[in-house]
Amino acid sequence: MKFEKETVRILYKKLLALYPRLFREQFGESMEQTFNDLYHERKQQAGQGLFGFVLWMSIETFAGVIKEHLIQIKRGANMENTISNHKSAAIVGFLSAMPLAILLLIQVYDIEPLKGFFETLTTEADGHQISALGRIFEASALLLLPLGFVISLVPVMRNVRAGDGLTANPVNLLITVALFIFIAILVISIIIDQYPCWIGIPNCD
Amino acid sequence: MDIVWRMVAGNKKTSLTPAVFHILLALSSGELHGYAIIKQVEADSQGKVNMGAGTLYGSLKRMLDAGLLKESEKRVDVEMDDARRIYYRITGVGEKALAAELERYRHIVGVAKKLELIPKTFSYEV
Numbered sequence: 319m320k321f322e323k324e325t326v327r328i329l330y331k332k333l334l335a336l337y338p339r340l341f342r343e344q345f346g347e348s349m350e351q352t353f354n355d356l357y358h359e360r361k362q363q364a365g366q367g368l369f370g371f372v373l374w375m376s377i378e379t380f381a382g383v384i385k386e387h388l389i390q391i392k393r394g395a396n397m398e399n400t401i402s403n404h405k406s407a408a409i410v411g412f413l414s415a416m417p418l419a420i421l422l423l424i425q426v427y428d429i430e431p432l433k434g435f436f437e438t439l440t441t442e443a444d445g446h447q448i449s450a451l452g453r454i455f456e457a458s459a460l461l462l463l464p465l466g467f468v469i470s471l472v473p474v475m476r477n478v479r480a481g482d483g484l485t486a487n488p489v490n491l492l493i494t495v496a497l498f499i500f501i502a503i504l505v506i507s508i509i510i511d512q513y514p515c516w517i518g519i520p521n522c523d
Numbered sequence: 524m525d526i527v528w529r530m531v532a533g534n535k536k537t538s539l540t541p542a543v544f545h546i547l548l549a550l551s552s553g554e555l556h557g558y559a560i561i562k563q564v565e566a567d568s569q570g571k572v573n574m575g576a577g578t579l580y581g582s583l584k585r586m587l588d589a590g591l592l593k594e595s596e597k598r599v600d601v602e603m604d605d606a607r608r609i610y611y612r613i614t615g616v617g618e619k620a621l622a623a624e625l626e627r628y629r630h631i632v633g634v635a636k637k638l639e640l641i642p643k644t645f646s647y648e649v
Contacts, residue, residue, distance in 0.1 A: 345580040348557050348609055352576045355558035375575055382577025386584075 323361075326372055327354065333376060336383045336409060338390050349379075384413065404473035404487045411493045414466025415500060418459040463504070467497040539624045542582040545572055547591065547613060547621040554595050556608035557583075583611065591617035 330353050334346050353375060360371045387410060424432045440452025448456070470493045477486040484491055539547070549555060549563035561574050586592045595610035613621070635641050 341580075341584060345584065349576045349580050351608065352557040352561065352579070356561070356576070378575035379577040382575075382581050385577075385581060 323357065326357065326368075330375070330379070333379050333383070336380075338386050338406065339403070341386050353379075387413070404490050407469050407473050408487070408490045408493050411466040411470025411490070411497060414462040414469070415497055417455075418463055418504075419500075421455075421459055460504075463497065463501055467494065467501060470494045470497060538627060539620060540582070541572070542574060542578050543586060543591070544621070544624055545574070546579070546582055546586065547617055547624075550592065550611060550613040551618070551621060554610040554612040556610050558608075560611070586617070587611075589616070590614055591620055 327350070331350060334342060334349055337346065356375070357368070357371070360368055387406075391410075421436070423429065424436060440449055440455055441447065442449050470490055473487055473490045474484065474494050478484060538544075545564040545567065546560055548567055549560050552563075555563060557576070557579060561576075561579060564572050564574050583592065587594065591614060592611050593614050595612050598607065598610065632641070
């Protein structure tokens, strides 16, 4: 597959836009320049074989985006900024649903080898019991969902209070509604699944 | 306080991350810009460490915050193109952190040598 430099450059620039604002302002230009340098070098060396390089750089940079947002959240100082900025609230809201969505997609559509990999990682040696790591995965993915919902809801609520209407930031509204539906489906599924146990039906699991 | 700075400030049990260590090592021989750091790290590690822009600039940010590095002025790399680039240079704190990490490695190699875990062809002298 042949990648046109300009297209790749634009896509990478869009990826850099996901970084927290302060980080982007400080390093965005340099990162783009470094990416262009590396791309140019690989193109001279490999000619056509650039797909692997672009994929690796994109994954590596995306991991950096998540890491920088997590560091900001961990520090706490910028949490308020994340919520007050409707763009970062939308991004954090969207990203917070990803772990659970990916886990569910892998489970429902039997996506191998990812399904096998996760099962090995999250089950005990006997292959039946969920391991401690598996429980941490599940709990984290579940907890991220309402957290993302609240973060994406805040700018929407602020718009409503300010009299700007529900659709002042349509992307935030869309993500908030999508997260609400996701949470509702999840809760209803759990109730349907566990209800027989609650009413005392034996061997309900 | 940043985790890197805590290490530098006196928590001797905490080691530098591999990325921070390699960046300090690369900058110990002079000021470099981002791409040149990546190439220097690759050369220093004999191609075993391939650092991407995400890892590099994330580490640079924390190292700048911790005072291990300083931004040098923007200038043109005549060997590459006419774009202006930010150069980074190691600070005194960075040099101390690198020296402490190298000392830690020297000690580990010494222990490994005593335990005869190092191949005879390995010529590192403790």
